[in-house]
Amino acid sequence: MKHEIMTSLEVATCEDDIVNIDLNTIPDEALFQGGIHDQVDIGVLDDIPYIISDVSNNSNNSFPLGPRGPPPRKDDPGQYNFSVEIHSKDTHKKKFLFSHKLNRIYVNMETDFAVQFNWELVDLAVTQMYVRATVVFEDESQAEKRVERCIQHKLCSSDKGQDRVVSENVLRSSRPLGTNDVQYCGHPDDPDYWYSVLVQLPKPGREPCTHAFKFVCKNSCSTGINRRSIAVIFTLESASGSVLGRQTVGARVCSCTARDMCKDEEAEGARAARKRPRPAQSRLLKKIKLETVGDLPVDAETLTLPPLEIIGAKTVKTGLEVMLRMMEQAAHFHKHDQLAADGYQRRVASLRQYIDTLDAKPTKHASE
Structure with missing residues (x-):
């Protein structure tokens, strides 16, 4: 049985070429189990990341391609002066906190946290923008590894039947799965395609946009993040996938947000104090204590020196x-x-x- 929702699909390559895919040649299970990249025998698709989790939910949307390989990490506001803000001051019961000192969010698993995206509209020709959120390991020695969800949470009952590109991603949009303006990117069987969440922003304007995310795995999960430090790279992208701005925010998914944040801030303060150069100490003159010996005989004899010849x-x-x-x-x-x-x-x-x-x-x- 073939799908009748769509008869073809246009996919943009990394070179912005448009490739038309005949969906009638693709088996049902390939469409809904993440197999488009593997099932279509078209040479140009070798360089196209897997980005579609359910084509029926995004028939009217054209999303930028997902990144392949470790994403760049250097913050760059770009010409649009892109920036990210996370406000946790008024959070109920402190389920998530943001440390400005560490540039890191502390949040419970399955807790929604709002991220505000700011940019300046400098090009009126840009009609559509997207924000991509990609979770990475902070440590440089782990930079080449893709962050994946742990086995226990990946197999939880609430994710049964979900596409692997969704169930294996540690980060999700807080909007319901299948929402038209949210796309989950990555290729489950190719670790070089990194998991990310792509959000289509409203039409560009001067007002900032806010979108809520949530983590579905903890830092402490042994078969997933495994206590390694993570961060979220937010990139502002055009419809063609061009990166217009980038900002990285650290993240720690834990149960005791306030305790862990205070502990990390204290540790960072101690490290900074050790690295701070000590002020130059002025040279102190050593004091010599004069002691007298009371019981010893005093040398009080008066001597007259003879004439001496001394050089100098x-x-x-x-x-x-x-x-x-x-x-x-x-x-x-x-x-x-x-x-x-x-x-x-x-x-x-x-x-x-x-x-x-x-x-x-x-x-x-x-x-x-």
């Missing part, structure tokens, strides 16, 4: 300054003995005067 005025001055400091310390130690203190002070003054005379003498150069 600096050498003489340095030696005399050492003697001066030692006698000053001894004088401080004997400050309560008036007789001894007077004797020290007299000799300290005499030695200091002699050192001053050395400073006053001009230095003779070797050439003289």
Whole structure:
């Protein structure tokens, strides 16, 4: 039995060529089980991603092709100044939160979260725009791997009979399946075709557009995301599939949104503090503690030095300054003995005067 809903289907290739497919040559099971790419024997289709989950639901729509291979991740507002906003301030019971510090949404599974898309209308010739949401792994070492739903959630009763391109995608539109302006893209049997959700936006205007999404798998699912960090790449696209803008938002699908967000923000703050360069510390002078030995005999004998021949005025001055400091310390130690203190002070003054005379003498150069 052949479908009578559509007799042909026009598909745009990556080079914007239009290929006409005769649906009467395709078995029923291929149309509704994701087999168009595999069943049609047309050479040009080798480069066409699988994007149609149910052709009967989208007979009047022309959607851009799904991306093949890891999508680019670098944020780029483009000429339309494209941006994405997620507001969670007024969320009931905090089922989803958004951390501006981490640029990451924390959301319960099966919880709708609204995403606002903003852009500036700079080209009046553009009559139709789309937003594509693609989930990727954040870690660069996992960047080549497609994000897929875990086995347990993929086989849940609510998804029985669903096309694999829908049931294996961790992200969904909050609108009912089969809605004309929502398309699920990807190829279940070819991991190089990445799963994405494509949303047709209202006709371009100056007002922002909002669309709600939901995750149908958790970060902790061992046979799926398996505790790896994920992000959602939102791209603004034209009807021909040209990317007009791109922004990435991190995501964590969990049960305790507030706890996990606070924990991650604290960890990020600690990492930033460790990376912050320490201010240069001023050089501190080491204090020397002077200690006196009370029970030892005090060396108070007065000695008169004989005439000595010493080479170098600096050498003489340095030696005399050492003697001066030692006698000053001894004088401080004997400050309560008036007789001894007077004797020290007299000799300290005499030695200091002699050192001053050395400073006053001009230095003779070797050439003289």
